Amino acid sequence: MKKTMLVSFIWLLIVQPLAAQKITKVGTTAARFLNIDVGARAVGMGGAYTTLADDPSALYWNPAGLALFKNNQVTFNHMNWLADVNLDFAALAVPLHAWGTLGIAATFMTMGEMEVTTVSQPMGTGEQFDAGSYVFSLGYGNDLTDRFSIGGNLKYIHENIYHCNAAGIAFDIGTLFKTQFYGMTIGAAISNYGAKMRMSGRDLLIQADVNPQISGNNENINANLQTDAYDLPLIFRVGIGVDVLKGAGNSNLYLAVDAMHPNDDTESINLGAEYGYKNLFFLRGGYKSLFAKDSEDGLSLGVGLRLHFAGLAGMEFDYAFQDFGILNNIQMFSIGLGF
Secondary structure: OOHHHHHHHHHHHHHOOOOOOOOOOOOOOOHHHHOOOOHHHHHHHHOOOOOOOOOOOOOHHHHHHHHHHHOEEEEEEEEEEEHHHEEEEEEEEEEEEEHHHEEEEEEEEEEEEOOOOOOOOOOOOOOOOOOOOOOEEEEEEEEEOOOOEEEEEEEEEEEOOOOEEEEEEEEEEEEEEEEOOOOOOOEEEEEEEEEOOOEEHHHHEEEEEEOOOOOOOOOEEEOOOOOOOOOOOOEEEEEEEEEOOOOOHHEEEEEEEEEEEOOOOEEEEEEEEEEEEEEEEEEEEEEEEOOOOOOOOOOEEEEEEEEEOOOOEEEEEEEEOOOOOOOOEEEEEEEEEEO
């Protein structure tokens, strides 16, 4: 009866919502870079990482994963994103023993300078401008029982283009539950819950005539254009994962599935698998955004190598490749160090 109820619960959480998707709200949120996946290990598994987040990238995927740490860990990852955009992520996690684990992370999205053009000077004014975004995170995770963990993040978000910028605060919260059903783990996380963001700055300063129908008044009154405020890209993830080999013959095979419910798109499913040999060499594969409408996401592949040195908990090197359909393929590199 317990197994039947668990399977029914998973069906209601993951499969049933997909039948109700009708419309999308693509392009209706600010700080969309917050939903660009980080960590080559996670990307190689198609983003099905809610239950497996046991490295510092847990600050992005599921902060409850911070509770799994036994040693200090740091990770760095670099990715050449679409349209000559770069994404860099760095995170540090420090266990506080019985007090849980504290983590900090930073994500930077940057791009090269571009030439300023106007209606009257379409070939350029001779000026250059740039644009970028960043987010700083402070997270904490702890075990409430030997099977249940919880964690959370506080984020400061900033975006800028030319002389305009927007800033905001957001929160993440996540949970992990290790069941007795064949060692299955269930995870859930809500990311980017916060207030709306609005662009402001001196580029929005104009001179206007408050009433053009009146003659003799001042036609150059200083005024500010007010932009709309947009929601953050709130996303709810729920996933299940299980090691089907459980270390048999020095091998592990972890299978995972995540269901995604964003506020600016339709629901979708991520599928992922990771095969590990002697906790040394890893092969990964996955498929991202299954059932999503008009998505260019698709197959992803990855490899990993974990080395052990005297005095260190280990060093990890990970690589991931993601197919983006008619867009350029994405490649990502990550390096992690435990100490």
